[in-house]
Amino acid sequence: MRTGRRPGNPDTREAILAAARELFADRGFDATSIRSIATAAGVDPALVHHYFGTKDQLFLDSMQAPFDPGEALHGVLAKGVDGAGERLVRMIMGIWDSPAGGAATAIIRSAVSNDLFARMMREFITHRILRRIAKDLDVPREEGLLRANLVASQIAGLIMVRYIVKIEPLASAPVETVVGLIGPNVQHYLTGDLGGVSAELGNRQPRRGGPKSRDRELP
Amino acid sequence: MRTGRRPGNPDTREAILAAARELFADRGFDATSIRSIATAAGVDPALVHHYFGTKDQLFLDSMQAPFDPGEALHGVLAKGVDGAGERLVRMIMGIWDSPAGGAATAIIRSAVSNDLFARMMREFITHRILRRIAKDLDVPREEGLLRANLVASQIAGLIMVRYIVKIEPLASAPVETVVGLIGPNVQHYLTGDLGGVSAELGNRQPRRGGPKSRDRELP
Numbered sequence: 001m002r003t004g005r006r007p008g009n010p011d012t013r014e015a016i017l018a019a020a021r022e023l024f025a026d027r028g029f030d031a032t033s034i035r036s037i038a039t040a041a042g043v044d045p046a047l048v049h050h051y052f053g054t055k056d057q058l059f060l061d062s063m064q065a066p067f068d069p070g071e072a073l074h075g076v077l078a079k080g081v082d083g084a085g086e087r088l089v090r091m092i093m094g095i096w097d098s099p100a101g102g103a104a105t106a107i108i109r110s111a112v113s114n115d116l117f118a119r120m121m122r123e124f125i126t127h128r129i130l131r132r133i134a135k136d137l138d139v140p141r142e143e144g145l146l147r148a149n150l151v152a153s154q155i156a157g158l159i160m161v162r163y164i165v166k167i168e169p170l171a172s173a174p175v176e177t178v179v180g181l182i183g184p185n186v187q188h189y190l191t192g193d194l195g196g197v198s199a200e201l202g203n204r205q206p207r208r209g210g211p212k213s214r215d216r217e218l219p
Numbered sequence: 220m221r222t223g224r225r226p227g228n229p230d231t232r233e234a235i236l237a238a239a240r241e242l243f244a245d246r247g248f249d250a251t252s253i254r255s256i257a258t259a260a261g262v263d264p265a266l267v268h269h270y271f272g273t274k275d276q277l278f279l280d281s282m283q284a285p286f287d288p289g290e291a292l293h294g295v296l297a298k299g300v301d302g303a304g305e306r307l308v309r310m311i312m313g314i315w316d317s318p319a320g321g322a323a324t325a326i327i328r329s330a331v332s333n334d335l336f337a338r339m340m341r342e343f344i345t346h347r348i349l350r351r352i353a354k355d356l357d358v359p360r361e362e363g364l365l366r367a368n369l370v371a372s373q374i375a376g377l378i379m380v381r382y383i384v385k386i387e388p389l390a391s392a393p394v395e396t397v398v399g400l401i402g403p404n405v406q407h408y409l410t411g412d413l414g415g416v417s418a419e420l421g422n423r424q425p426r427r428g429g430p431k432s433r434d435r436e437l438p
Contacts, residue, residue: 112383113332121384130386142388149380149389150400157376161368164331165340167349170368180414181369185404195399
């Protein structure tokens with residue numbers, strides 16, 4: 001252990017963040033403890049708590065997240081599922097049009113171009129976003145995760161088209177126009193009829209640490 | 220002009236592709252001529268035609284596109300708009316699950332992490348994809364472009380979630396399950412009621428080089 005470092009040393013803080021990224025990406029959020037991150041960084045666990053507080057906060061900081069999407073989404077869904085699709089699209093654009101938008105785009109760029117960050121992003125989205133949405137929806141957990149995943153597919157595509165590749169007319173469309181166009185589809189994913197396919201999917205989803213799914217049927 | 224280079228020289232071919240990328244990204248597809256690419260690359264225009272045939276093909280080659288998405292989409296829409304949403308989602312997954320999938324992912328990575336490629340991608344999607352879809356839909360052109368743009372937002376998000384960040388359950392779901400879940404939303408964007416918001420968009424969309432469109436009539 002490199003105990004010679006003083007608290008407040010920016011190298012120490014960075015070493016903890018680097019260790020956290022590696023472990024969260026490799027083992028996943030649940031299997032990564034503050035203690036294991038401290039060991040990997042060569043510091044005392046108390047120092048990790050001192051710098052970052054909770055494991056949740058360390059996770060957000062290691063992603064350089066400019067806001068907590070889980071909390072933001074919870075805020076949207078706490079007002080009820082009616083109209084949540086439109087509120088969610090509006091909130092996402094509010095973030096991307098704010099000063100935090102640059103940092104949020106940087107995270108997506110990292111996740112797409114760097115495998116470590118892609119794995120971090122997977123954990124981040126699953127833990128901080130999908131599970132929160134799934135919990136707030138009044139449906140069985142697996143169905144909630146699927147619905148949240150579908151929502152993520154539409155939101156991620158909107159961010160790509162409007163903010164990253166910037167394709168017209170969506171790139172320059174007024175916020176409320178986009179809310180009116182895309183909100184209903186997000187609402188459909190949250191509360192609409194998914195045609196019974198979600199029940200089928202519940203039995204096929206591979207789980208971390210479990211056997212690989214072999215029953216994938218391709219046409 | 221570096222006329223000392225012989226036809227078949229891989230450096231010449233690469234110089235043409237590099238010049239094409241710069242010009243397509245900077246000026247857009249329409250404003251870029253074979254002649255201007257030849258001048259920028261320091262070769263005779265005849266050599267550009269010799270290597271790449273048409274400007275369309277040079278565009279595809281400069282993006283390193285493993286297939287022509289415009290042709291593929293035209294194939295989907297030529298069978299009629301009924302069920303086109305599901306066929307489109309199925310076709311996209313067919314490409315990404317094929318050997319061409321790696322090259323297709325590489326293009327998206329480049330577009331997200333590199334500004335030159337982002338601008339290329341914008342031109343590519345607008346010209347090779349959105350305009351084809353818009354043409355095949357039996358609606359006014361501006362409405363067709365908006366609908367195609369919305370389709371692109373859902374398809375881009377599906378690719379991100381399933382193939383790039385790989386979030387479960389969508390990453391491992393059987394193709395036909397995903398078709399059943401996402402196809403209806405794509406179909407809605409192609410032929411559904413967009414709630415009149417698209418009419419408003421007509422007055423705000425910035426146009427490349429031209430006057431603003433004022434004559435758009437949307438439902």
